[in-house]
Amino acid sequence: MSPGTLHVTESCRPATELFQLIGDKWTIPVVMLLSSGGLRFSELKRSLPGISQRMLTLSLRSLERDGLVTRCVTPTVPARVDYALTALGSSFAERASVLGQWAFENRPAVDASREAFDSRLEPSVRKISPVQTLPARAEPVAG
Numbered sequence: 648m649s650p651g652t653l654h655v656t657e658s659c660r661p662a663t664e665l666f667q668l669i670g671d672k673w674t675i676p677v678v679m680l681l682s683s684g685g686l687r688f689s690e691l692k693r694s695l696p697g698i699s700q701r702m703l704t705l706s707l708r709s710l711e712r713d714g715l716v717t718r719c720v721t722p723t724v725p726a727r728v729d730y731a732l733t734a735l736g737s738s739f740a741e742r743a744s745v746l747g748q749w750a751f752e753n754r755p756a757v758d759a760s761r762e763a764f765d766s767r768l769e770p771s772v773r774k775i776s777p778v779q780t781l782p783a784r785a786e787p788v789a790g
Contacts, residue, residue, distance in 0.1 A: 668713060673698055673706040675743055678732065681716065682740035685731035715739055 710716035715736035
């Protein structure tokens with residue numbers, strides 16, 4: 648590997664790591680829920696159909712580790728645990744909302760491009776295409 652290539656790779660590392668975080672299935676939904684205000688663990692779980700308790704715990708820990716979420720334990724019986732966005736998390740939520748809006752507005756163009764590309768492929772190749780199309784959202788992610 649040439650030194651120039653290594654430099655580019657190293658300079659891209661912070662963005663690559665953050666893209667891995669936001670590429671996680673639950674990061675954006677959790678952050679967008681918390682962008683409206685702090686929530687208890689149970690409220691988050693109820694608001695995210697399909698997420699397991701373990702996955703929500705792991706997602707929140709990851710966000711807390713990265714400085715996007717704070718965890719506040721109130722010593723009651725049972726203990727009350729609240730989660731809220733930090734200033735960094737709020738900044739991230741604003742940008743995620745803008746990116747979500749872009750995705751919503753440009754979904755038809757992306758779909759048309761995929762369809763045009765796929766139509767140029769041989770029928771045997773179309774069947775094994777690694778491109779996965781996500782179901783269309785009815786509306787953009789609220790921010």
